[in-house]
Amino acid sequence: MNNDVLEVEAEKKSAYIFKVGDPVNFIDSKDRYFLALLEEGKETNIRGNILAHDAVIGQSDGFCLVSSKGHKFDAFRPTIVESVLKMPRAATIIYPKDLGLVLTWGDIYPGAKVVEAGIGSGAMAINLLRAIGSEGKLTSYELREDFKNRATKNVQIYFGDAPNHEIKLGDIYQGIEERDVDRLVLDVPEPWQVVPHAVEFLRPGGMFISYSPTIIQVKELVDALDRTRSFAPSETMESMVRTWNVSGRSVRPELHMVGHTGFLTFARKRSR
Numbered sequence: 001m002n003n004d005v006l007e008v009e010a011e012k013k014s015a016y017i018f019k020v021g022d023p024v025n026f027i028d029s030k031d032r033y034f035l036a037l038l039e040e041g042k043e044t045n046i047r048g049n050i051l052a053h054d055a056v057i058g059q060s061d062g063f064c065l066v067s068s069k070g071h072k073f074d075a076f077r078p079t080i081v082e083s084v085l086k087m088p089r090a091a092t093i094i095y096p097k098d099l100g101l102v103l104t105w106g107d108i109y110p111g112a113k114v115v116e117a118g119i120g121s122g123a124m125a126i127n128l129l130r131a132i133g134s135e136g137k138l139t140s141y142e143l144r145e146d147f148k149n150r151a152t153k154n155v156q157i158y159f160g161d162a163p164n165h166e167i168k169l170g171d172i173y174q175g176i177e178e179r180d181v182d183r184l185v186l187d188v189p190e191p192w193q194v195v196p197h198a199v200e201f202l203r204p205g206g207m208f209i210s211y212s213p214t215i216i217q218v219k220e221l222v223d224a225l226d227r228t229r230s231f232a233p234s235e236t237m238e239s240m241v242r243t244w245n246v247s248g249r250s251v252r253p254e255l256h257m258v259g260h261t262g263f264l265t266f267a268r269k270r271s272r
């Protein structure tokens, strides 16, 4: 191994060093996980197992620590899925299976100018921020100040500093200030109310993306999009994810699954 390789190896090892304020997942021998925020001098009590945060601060992702009862726990930096599922909620989040579809089918790309409403708990915002990168710009509209505050905290803790993210208190049904928007991502009860404004603020080739729990909402939205004649025919879909239990001779689908979350609609803005 030459020196360059050694340096890369050293960088890799120190890429995720836990520091004060970081979220950490403590995972026990039964694969149960417990999310905590690291604080100096703090302890997390998991069923009588005391875990000292000071033992984790300064250690690498994947560090194994021993509790006061002598049990081993893995300390993992939470994945984006674990973060959005476990972070404190203001409103119902868009589930990871649907978040993934928004990012891929919605073609959210590095550098994109994205507008979102409402931010709710911030699950969608965190995923959008990661996909657009530091060159992109995300503006989130939210009606409620308490939800704006919760989402601001969640983004700070579970994503980090985001100077390219602005949360505006406001009603997206009344229109927005942004223009030449690349992607619009909606999770609001009446997305069709945004259609007349979106004709003005989406750039040609931009995309209208909407998440709705009921098909009645989808129908009203698609009719509104079609009436404008400013959008190419839309696509609507839902996703179902079935996880499997693979353990010893028990190799079968999990007994419980999420039956329904919502529908996603995607429509490209025309230039005409």
Ligand SMILES: C[S@@+](CC[C@H](N)C(=O)[O-])C[C@H]1O[C@@H](n2cnc3c(N)ncnc32)[C@H](O)[C@@H]1O
Binding pocket: 091, 092, 093, 094, 117, 118, 119, 120, 121, 122, 123, 124, 125, 141, 142, 143, 144, 147, 170, 171, 172, 173, 187, 188, 189
């Ligand atoms: C289901 S939550 C969104 C959750 C969010 N997508 C997430 O993944 O965490 C819906 C949010 O939309 C907000 N909202 C509803 N109508 C709105 C409007 N007209 N303009 C802006 N925000 C709105 C609500 O206050 C609520 O926070």
